[in-house]
Amino acid sequence: MTDRLSRAALVAVLAVLGFVVPAPAAVAATAATSCYGGAVTVHYGEVRDFGPYVTTSRCTDINMRMTGGDADFGWACVQFARAGGCNYWTKIGRSWTTIATDVLNGTKFTVPNGVDLEGSSATFQIAF
Structure with a gap:
């Protein structure tokens, strides 16, 4: 003591x-092992969609941020495997931004990569 x-x-x-x-x-x-500690890094233009991913117990939301490149910002939405379409488009900058809220563990999703950037290159992180 x-x-x-x-x-x-x-x-x-x-x-x-x-x-x-x-x-x-x-x-x-x-x-x-926090939400952001398990983030994956992706590069704009390398694939049509980022993913597929499956949500984990680390996060209750799906979060994204830009970590590199010359773009000022990008746009992202979440396409859930069961729903088929995007939830809503969100502007993504250098800070963590929530792109889907209250997502159940084990939910399969992708992040479409079909929107032009405000610049020519970008690297993102996605935490889920």
């Missing part, structure tokens, strides 16, 4: 002084 109090007091003093205290290994492991 005394060791825990000593560590807690030391961490508090260091935090007050502005030092960064690394997170415990358990917290770092959790972050690695």
Whole structure:
């Protein structure tokens, strides 16, 4: 018990002084398996549709962001295998953007790649 109090007091003093205290290994492991930690990287123009993918328990939504290329933004929708058509078109920039919400685990989907970019190249990440 005394060791825990000593560590807690030391961490508090260091935090007050502005030092960064690394997170415990358990917290770092959790972050690695988070929604964004399982993202896949895709390149615009390499395929007609990104996927197919199957949603996981890491995310309740399907998220996407642009990570490279000279485009300012792109457009994305989610095409669910059961529905056949796109849900709705969403503008995708450099920040994570939700392209489908409240998606059940085990749902098969693709992200069509048929819309022109506002630029000539782009790399995206999709988290699901």
